[in-house]
Amino acid sequence: MTSFNITNINANGWLVLFNAPNTLCWIRIVLMFVSIQRFGQRNYLLFIIYHTVSGFLDSLDGILARNLNQISLVGRYFELILDSYAHFIMYACVGLLYPSYIVYFYIEIALELWSIMFDYHINRLPKSDLSWLHKTTFLSTTCSVSIYHHPNLRLLNWYGPDIFHTLLVLRYILINDSNKKLIRYIQRYITLNKIYLLIKITLLFTGFFSILRTSVTSCFLLDKLYRMARVK
Known part of the structure; x- marks a missing residue:
């Protein structure tokens, strides 16, 4: 082989x-x-x-x-x-x-783009010039402890936002299902009120981690830019 x-x-x-x-x-x-x-x-x-x-x-x-x-x-x-x-x-x-929340989602896109471009730029630099990148600061330490050093929180950080976004689309489908086909199918197994309650609770839980990931990503990026700015 x-x-x-x-x-x-x-x-x-x-x-x-x-x-x-x-x-x-x-x-x-x-x-x-x-x-x-x-x-x-x-x-x-x-x-x-x-x-x-x-x-x-x-x-x-x-x-x-x-x-x-x-x-x-x-x-x-x-x-x-x-x-x-x-x-x-x-x-x-x-x-x-969800047009009223479109700014938040486009902030997510911007953060991801900035992170990719930052990593691309860093990877092109000689390793001898990257000593500043590995120095810890209060901000980076706080962000790391909040999510990345705990395995369960790390898992929620990875998959929580994906579940959150998927449920938002599912919620939109249920609310705007003009033919009520999906609703009628679901009601064979569970009442609609319970479905809405379950979606609401899950959205609140996963939405928290989605916002947390956005905040932590922003802080990490700001911290990296701050350390880069201090390099002469």
């Missing part, structure tokens, strides 16, 4: 491009485009389904890459681009469904 190691520069490029984890990335690309198409057709339920499946594949490709020893540079590139692209799609679409 061919070993796809990130240091193996003699590996067959086509085999690496279409190995198991990267094939999942290609599937994710297709799913994202299809999800946008469904959103444009106002088929928001299929939009959620395709987007959720894409998110599931995002978790699976990393597991496959590690277990099959198929970690590659192109895989890391896919991971960065597709994760950001998936976030942009969800932020923009939810912002369109």
Whole structure:
């Protein structure tokens, strides 16, 4: 069996491009485009389904890459681009469904773009010039303790906002379901009042972590810019 190691520069490029984890990335690309198409057709339920499946594949490709020893540079590139692209799609679409909150979702997009560009700039600098980046400050320490040093909080930080955005779309579907098909189907198993209550509670819980992640990301970025500004 061919070993796809990130240091193996003699590996067959086509085999690496279409190995198991990267094939999942290609599937994710297709799913994202299809999800946008469904959103444009106002088929928001299929939009959620395709987007959720894409998110599931995002978790699976990393597991496959590690277990099959198929970690590659192109895989890391896919991971960065597709994760950001998936976030942009969800932020923009939810912002369109909830115009009164569109500023918040576009702030999310801006923060993600700034973080990507910052990391891109930093990665181009010699390591000898990055000593300032690894110095801790009160702000960075506080942010790290608040989320990243606790495994359960870290998990909620990763998946809480995704659940929050998905539930916002589901809530929109239920409120604006003119044919009431989805509502009638759900009412076979649970009353509508209980559904709304469950969605409301979950939105409040996951929304807190969504806002927390936005705040912490903003603080981390501000802290990095502050440390960069102090470099002569």
